[in-house]
Amino acid sequence: MRPTVHDIAAAAGVSLATVDRVLNQRPGVRHVTREKVEKAIREIGYVRDVAAANLAKGRTYSFVFILPASDNSFMHGLNDEVRAAVARSSVERTNIRTVEVPAFDPGALVQILDELCDERPSGIALVATDAPAVRDAVDRLVQDGIPVVTLVSDLTGSQRHHYAGVDNIAAGRTAARLLGRFLGGAKGEIAVLAGSMLVRDHRERLEGFAAVIAAEFPSLSILPVIEGRDDPDMAHMLVADALSKKSGIVGVYSLGAGNRGLIRALKEKAVDRSLTVIAHELTTHTRAALLDGTIDAILNQDAGHEVRSAIRVLKAKADGLAVIEAQERIRLDIFLKDNLP
């Protein structure tokens, strides 16, 4: 049987009230007594029953998710997953609120974060814009003892407790190797479509991609990056333009969102050119393009897993419990025609 607070009290030779004071760091316990109790806790291997504790506390976790107001399928999907989590949350004594902020806008993000510092929720998840001001705001929250996890895109040098997202350098490297191997030694140019170099995930994907192409596929050269702001129309225009002007393009790597535009451009300009195309994020559009052969592989991060992982980690941090690291590693999905979910 699992030891309880009563067992600690008996083992340490103190009363239940004292054990409670130690366990919940309440004042009014002499140093020696506190140590006696802590020793007993260690020795009998007591672990607090979180379910019972939360029941007694009447605790409800209040989490805030800060999401960018971007109009692309991935962010919509992320939003849906958060909503799905909200729907389940009542069963789990969890209140989740979402806040929208303008995309690529550090100032707005900092303002929200500072407001939350007073509100003191049980935890915060945010899609970070990678700027020093944002980092400082997050660090203030962490100093205040509020669990913070970054979602999808990480924050350089911050104290955030956890990052719920994929390893984007690895993603870029993987894209490069797939593209290189699929092209099988052909010579030519690669077009790269990104959202913005202001977000860390896109920068990192490009970095990994360029490194592997340079080191292992010297017959391929990378054209200057096209920044489409994750916007379908902008992406369409820019890619169509590039395909018209450059005849040496043999492959495309789309590392951001806004793939609807990319796909449209490919169907207009490249039906006859047999390009190899690798894109990020599985959406209805990229899925259809993979099945009809317009896209050859899709790299994906599962937004649902990211959201659920963020919630699990926030909960664990709020309860002072350990997380199962292997469980919380967000994997990079590679989808071909054949292993679509």
Place this chain on the structure above:
Amino acid sequence: MRPTVHDIAAAAGVSLATVDRVLNQRPGVRHVTREKVEKAIREIGYVRDVAAANLAKGRTYSFVFILPASDNSFMHGLNDEVRAAVARSSVERTNIRTVEVPAFDPGALVQILDELCDERPSGIALVATDAPAVRDAVDRLVQDGIPVVTLVSDLTGSQRHHYAGVDNIAAGRTAARLLGRFLGGAKGEIAVLAGSMLVRDHRERLEGFAAVIAAEFPSLSILPVIEGRDDPDMAHMLVADALSKKSGIVGVYSLGAGNRGLIRALKEKAVDRSLTVIAHELTTHTRAALLDGTIDAILNQDAGHEVRSAIRVLKAKADGLAVIEAQERIRLDIFLKDNLP
């Protein structure tokens, strides 16, 4: 606030005791009264607080994991993950026992299953050997109200509540496309190494693989399957033999375990031949081979995820709760050199 049993009582105009009788299907409630209470439950949207209920019941889940006694890295890894789960289990009011049975032996499996029918654990997870007798034994357990999930390999036509494993047909298809694309139109023969055609997962992988090769890569032909019984030494012998005799082999697909032997054979016989190799299951051996270029891609199922998923599902079934389907889908990992964990 979440509604409680008190709210049901008030809404239905009955006493707490009656609500309790309905909720826990105890006798002594008239039909009309029972319906009145059930209507109230639906209307106010009551959901039982499982944590509080388990606390009151003093409930501990007792789960049994039935694993084959195979001496290969994957099964060892699976074992380790179950043990890790056991280590965590005390915190979660869960008792997990593992039972080893001889591999590929339906009779032994049936015997264990029948014994468990009397023991009545809260749930059972098993790596199924795909035989009618096993299916019948599982169905008996399910009829008895014991939650059963299959792990890694599924059971054809059984009533098991859930399958915690990858889609093996998709895995085979994916392997075929990767191999075909990596070979870039080259002509030649493909060697396939399997464990045994008696287990469903291996059969399915081969089926998917052969289908895609035939349909989309007609320049490749598949040699008769080599059955290595998931045994490293046997695999080594058979593969070395095949490589010596056949000079037309351009690729290898290893769809089972025992890859240590495969890798040894490749290093002995094929250093100069530039084969494209795709294998299943990430282990220390396959990982090293991927990094040194002996293997080109590894398809993997994460044993840790499978075990944790199985436990989550068993718990949910034991509590009569819904599972989050998307969360429990076990994904096929594709690892290249660049995205290893």
Place this chain on the structure above:
DNA sequence: CCAAATTTGATGTACGTAAATCAAAATCTG
């Protein structure tokens, strides 16, 4: 319509923890 059987209500205890109160004991201060 009365007795027997069934159904319902009222109430208490338990699970493991949190939190509060008040009294008693120990320690410190001058």
Place this chain on the structure above:
DNA sequence: CAGATTTTGATTTACGTACATCAAATTTGG
């Protein structure tokens, strides 16, 4: 050493549910 202060103990209530008991009300059978 008295008095103030700090530390400790004892006890109670609560969280939401399960389960048991006994009494009261209702329904059923003859």
